[in-house]
Amino acid sequence: MLVAVETRSQSLPRSRKPVTPEREAEAWTTASHIVAIAERADRSAFTLLFARYAPRIKAILMRRGASAAAAEELAQEAMLNVWRKADSFDPARGSAEAWIFTIARNVAIDARRRDRGVPPVAFEIEMSPEPAPLGDAVVEAAQVSERLRIAIRTLPEDQLEVIRQSFFEDRSHGEIAEALHLPLGTVKSRLRLAMARLRGLVGDLK
Amino acid sequence: MIRHHPNEETLGLHAFGGLKAGARLVVSAHIAACRECRDAVAALEAVAGVVLETAETAPLAPDALARALEQLDAPVAPARTPIDVQALMDKGWWLPAAPGLWFKPLSRRVDTGEKLYLLKAKAGVPLPEHGHNGYERLVVLKGTFGDHDGLYGPGDFAECDESTVHEPFAKTDCVCLAATEGPLRFSGVARWVQPFLGV
Numbered sequence: 001m002l003v004a005v006e007t008r009s010q011s012l013p014r015s016r017k018p019v020t021p022e023r024e025a026e027a028w029t030t031a032s033h034i035v036a037i038a039e040r041a042d043r044s045a046f047t048l049l050f051a052r053y054a055p056r057i058k059a060i061l062m063r064r065g066a067s068a069a070a071a072e073e074l075a076q077e078a079m080l081n082v083w084r085k086a087d088s089f090d091p092a093r094g095s096a097e098a099w100i101f102t103i104a105r106n107v108a109i110d111a112r113r114r115d116r117g118v119p120p121v122a123f124e125i126e127m128s129p130e131p132a133p134l135g136d137a138v139v140e141a142a143q144v145s146e147r148l149r150i151a152i153r154t155l156p157e158d159q160l161e162v163i164r165q166s167f168f169e170d171r172s173h174g175e176i177a178e179a180l181h182l183p184l185g186t187v188k189s190r191l192r193l194a195m196a197r198l199r200g201l202v203g204d205l206k
Numbered sequence: 207m208i209r210h211h212p213n214e215e216t217l218g219l220h221a222f223g224g225l226k227a228g229a230r231l232v233v234s235a236h237i238a239a240c241r242e243c244r245d246a247v248a249a250l251e252a253v254a255g256v257v258l259e260t261a262e263t264a265p266l267a268p269d270a271l272a273r274a275l276e277q278l279d280a281p282v283a284p285a286r287t288p289i290d291v292q293a294l295m296d297k298g299w300w301l302p303a304a305p306g307l308w309f310k311p312l313s314r315r316v317d318t319g320e321k322l323y324l325l326k327a328k329a330g331v332p333l334p335e336h337g338h339n340g341y342e343r344l345v346v347l348k349g350t351f352g353d354h355d356g357l358y359g360p361g362d363f364a365e366c367d368e369s370t371v372h373e374p375f376a377k378t379d380c381v382c383l384a385a386t387e388g389p390l391r392f393s394g395v396a397r398w399v400q401p402f403l404g405v
Binding site: 047105152171 | 257291313
């Protein structure tokens with residue numbers, strides 16, 4: 001088996017699932033707006049997503065030290081990619097907000113690569129076939145998101161801040177520690193504590 | 207069968223977009239081959255999605271939405287053609303580093319000292335004993351090598367930091383993709399050729 005790898009920072013290919021009547025019946029959700037863009041280039045759905053996510057992406061980038069202008073440009077670019085790539089979103093594979101996060105993350109990574117002239121690279125790995133997964137590994141995305149949302153509200157702000165600080169930029173934990181004026185060990189332990197708690201919740205549902 | 211995986215910190219940095227370009231590529235190669243790490247990254251992305259959802263907001267420029275709407279139908283610039291590692295593996299030059307060991311630099315970033323390169327070793331060849339300045343991550347593309355932690359086959363991942371000094375050996379002809387954040391420190395003969403290799 002050959003596993004193809006490409007550095008252009010997209011997610012792994014997702015198969016498109018038909019939209020079931022139940023999904024269509026779901027009211028105002030991020031997922032249904034992305035599907036509306038994919039299926040009928042719905043500009044009002046885009047407008048709603050833009051209003052919700054562009055200011056959040058901008059805020060996170062500014063927290064990481066980007067200027068307001070640079071953060072706004074990247075948020076714009078991220079939202080345009082939400083529009084362009086909407087048909088790669090598969091509600092069965094992950095939550096809508098996680099998908100938007102990966103789009104924003106990839107925009108930040110690509111911008112960095114452009115700045116520094118690192119070329120994209122493609123190659124394949126010769127592999128023996130992977131064993132089939134045990135049982136049904138598809139995570140119930142909506143259920144996971146709901147549990148995470150509740151759990152994140154209970155996280156101490158200092159742990160959340162360290163997670164936000166590790167978004168989007170190639171800063172090591174050491175550099176995050178410097179930015180937050182914290183000892184390295186503190187950054188690592190906050191991140192570990194937060195992630196252990198949150199990942200436990202995601203893992204439970206598999 | 208994948209036996210060696212990135213550690214938690216590396217997977218977290220990967221999911222959140224916090225790895226340098228070369229390291230990111232090496233981790234991506236492992237993840238493409240490893241279902242377990244793919245699931246772990248998906249879980250981390252789910253967490254990231256909810257943190258994004260609950261993040262504070264920064265006000266946008268008054269014309270931000272109008273600008274975005276205008277650009278929705280604009281043509282997209284074509285993506286750059288990626289370097290084809292398969293083609294590079296089989297042809298072109300390799301830089302000899304030691305008997306039975308070759309390098310092929312793919313990218314070198316002067317600003318961060320990060321380097322991305324292919325490593326090729328001939329079956330039965332012990333790699334020169336070396337330590338590391340900074341972090342090195344590698345993934346096996348072809349063949350098998352071993353060190354004190356066991357055998358590494360296609361898709362297996364290894365990371366070494368400054369404290370790691372090891373003496374890996376190629377069990378079969380072996381090609382790895384490696385990214386390092388600082389120069390390797392070879393001891394012995396390889397030390398003398400190293401300045402010419404850019405690694």
